[in-house]
Amino acid sequence: MDAAAQKESSRTMSVFDLSITPLRELNSALHNISAGTNDMNFEVINPRGSHSVAVGIDAPVTVNVHGSVGYYCAGMNDGGTVTVHGSAGPGVAENMMSGIVVIEGDASQYAGATGRGGLLVIKGNAASRCGISMKGIDIVVHGNIGHMSAFMGQSGSLVVLGNAGDALGDSLYEAKLFVRGTVKSLGADCIEKEMRPEHIEHLAKLLEKAGITDVKPEEFKRYGSARKLYTFNIDNADAY
Amino acid sequence: MCGIVGLFLKDRSLEPQLGTLLSDMLITMTDRGPDSAGIAIYGTAADGRAKVTIQSASPDTDFAGLADALKAKGLDTSVVVKSTHAVLDIPADKTGDIRELLASVRPNVRVMGSGDSVEIYKETGLPKDVVSVFDVRSMSGTHGIGHTRMATESAVTTLGAHPFSTGDDQCLVHNGSLSNHNNIRRELIREGMTFETQNDSEVAAAYLTSQMAKGKDLGEALTGALDDLDGFFTFVVGTKSGFGVVRDPIACKPAVMAETDQYVAFGSEYRALVNLPGIETARVWEPEPATVYFWDHEKAA
Numbered sequence: 001m002d003a004a005a006q007k008e009s010s011r012t013m014s015v016f017d018l019s020i021t022p023l024r025e026l027n028s029a030l031h032n033i034s035a036g037t038n039d040m041n042f043e044v045i046n047p048r049g050s051h052s053v054a055v056g057i058d059a060p061v062t063v064n065v066h067g068s069v070g071y072y073c074a075g076m077n078d079g080g081t082v083t084v085h086g087s088a089g090p091g092v093a094e095n096m097m098s099g100i101v102v103i104e105g106d107a108s109q110y111a112g113a114t115g116r117g118g119l120l121v122i123k124g125n126a127a128s129r130c131g132i133s134m135k136g137i138d139i140v141v142h143g144n145i146g147h148m149s150a151f152m153g154q155s156g157s158l159v160v161l162g163n164a165g166d167a168l169g170d171s172l173y174e175a176k177l178f179v180r181g182t183v184k185s186l187g188a189d190c191i192e193k194e195m196r197p198e199h200i201e202h203l204a205k206l207l208e209k210a211g212i213t214d215v216k217p218e219e220f221k222r223y224g225s226a227r228k229l230y231t232f233n234i235d236n237a238d239a240y
Numbered sequence: 241m242c243g244i245v246g247l248f249l250k251d252r253s254l255e256p257q258l259g260t261l262l263s264d265m266l267i268t269m270t271d272r273g274p275d276s277a278g279i280a281i282y283g284t285a286a287d288g289r290a291k292v293t294i295q296s297a298s299p300d301t302d303f304a305g306l307a308d309a310l311k312a313k314g315l316d317t318s319v320v321v322k323s324t325h326a327v328l329d330i331p332a333d334k335t336g337d338i339r340e341l342l343a344s345v346r347p348n349v350r351v352m353g354s355g356d357s358v359e360i361y362k363e364t365g366l367p368k369d370v371v372s373v374f375d376v377r378s379m380s381g382t383h384g385i386g387h388t389r390m391a392t393e394s395a396v397t398t399l400g401a402h403p404f405s406t407g408d409d410q411c412l413v414h415n416g417s418l419s420n421h422n423n424i425r426r427e428l429i430r431e432g433m434t435f436e437t438q439n440d441s442e443v444a445a446a447y448l449t450s451q452m453a454k455g456k457d458l459g460e461a462l463t464g465a466l467d468d469l470d471g472f473f474t475f476v477v478g479t480k481s482g483f484g485v486v487r488d489p490i491a492c493k494p495a496v497m498a499e500t501d502q503y504v505a506f507g508s509e510y511r512a513l514v515n516l517p518g519i520e521t522a523r524v525w526e527p528e529p530a531t532v533y534f535w536d537h538e539k540a541a
Binding site for chain 1: 489491492494496509510511512513514524525526528529
């Protein structure tokens with residue numbers, strides 16, 4: 001056993017069974033990480049659709065949730081690595097600051113909403129409003145996304161390996177959108193843009209960060225803001 | 241907010257458990273709405289007979305001697321009392337006359353619903369209390385729907401609780417709020433329909449009843465609802481043999497479905513489904529916006 005593996009195995013691991021332990025105990029433990037502790041690994045079993053699992057993490061902990069979760073899982077995450085081995089309800093990783101959240105199954109509506117940083121990976125499909133009002137988060141969805149995704153997205157990137165629903169990127173600011181499949185319709189002021197070398201490079205890094213090796217950045221189309229709706233212009237009244 | 245649930249059984253061996261499964265699903269959704277709760281269960285139909293679920297604020301006086309009073313009017317009936325509700329067993333061809341007949345002998349009694357197989361129980365209060373007072377757990381059936389209410393559009397009363405039934409064996413639960421229900425209500429009143437409340441969801445139920453009366457099946461009626469009803473809605477609807485789900489195009493009211501060889505289940509949240517048998521391996525999905533889903537025992541057979 002090398003030193004790194006030895007160090008890993010010497011770490012203690014906390015297991016929280018949400019069928020017998022109140023959610024608040026899990027979240028309190030996650031909020032009370034003392035400096036220098038080795039106790040940074042958390043296993044959560046029997047979440048059974050609970051809301052607010054692992055919200056408000058502000059330390060580089062690792063949380064594995066075994067089962068599906070309800071609303072707002074990993075919300076406000078700042079530095080944690082949270083993996084849900086199941087599906088997630090509405091608002092997963094809402095307002096994430098930094099860290100990584102991985103959903104092995106599907107995510108419900110407004111995944112990654114208002115996120116300011118970090119990486120959200122959804123291995124199944126995401127429903128409507130994925131990345132709504134995103135402000136710096138990177139979101140990678142292996143499947144499809146629903147309607148009104150990236151609505152008013154300000155910054156960060158949304159990468160979709162499948163298809164996008166209606167009104168993608170409506171009223172978009174400077175979030176970058178990459179879709180490999182079809183887009184049912186683009187929202188107001190969202191247009192397809194040229195994939196220049198810097199975008200290929202940017203997307204390649206995101207795919208690598210998300211652990212995706214079998215898809216090439218050249219397979220995607222890029223969408224962004226036409227920058228016509230940033231401020232009210234009477235000539236655009238029809239578009240509002 | 242509101243919480244809604246539905247369970248449509250494909251495997252007949254689960255039928256004795258329908259009341260218990262649906263009760264647990266609804267109780268799990270209690271924190272989505274504590275104002276009132278209700279459940280509709282489709283049981284076994286008896287040839288040539290129909291059931292009428294009635295409700296009274298003074299059950300002791302209204303239900304005492306009710307069977308005899310109705311028999312004296314020439315109606316072949318029996319009455320089973322469950323707390324504030326009672327179920328009348330009557331000849332199937334008498335469901336059209338029952339409201340008038342009841343009004344003549346017990347003017348304060350309200351009809352919750354009628355049909356060959358449906359029984360509807362709803363009251364103000366929490367799901368656990370409503371389920372318990374009507375002994376829903378002991379009920380068997382082929383499918384059922386349930387609702388726990390956070391009131392927005394009309395008063396917290398028994399009649400304002402869901403499910404709403406506006407036609408024989410038809411009922412609906414709704415999470416959301418409609419914005420054009422007053423117009424639709426006026427149109428339906430012009431067609432001859434009657435309304436018990438000012439509630440928007442009752443209008444949705446009546447709309448579907450009206451569409452099906454014009455020959456549409458449940459799926460077609462729900463497709464029509466997408467065109468004609470404005471507002472937020474996730475509907476779960478039951479008919480004698482059918483079970484349908486539809487969400488408005490915005491689809492902000494939550495919905496999760498699960499299907500196995502044994503059942504199709506609906507919950508406002510996944511939490512409502514976690515105790516169903518075989519849920520670990522069920523196909524679980526979020527119903528798409530503006531997409532009609534429906535299942536029918538008769539069409540499957």
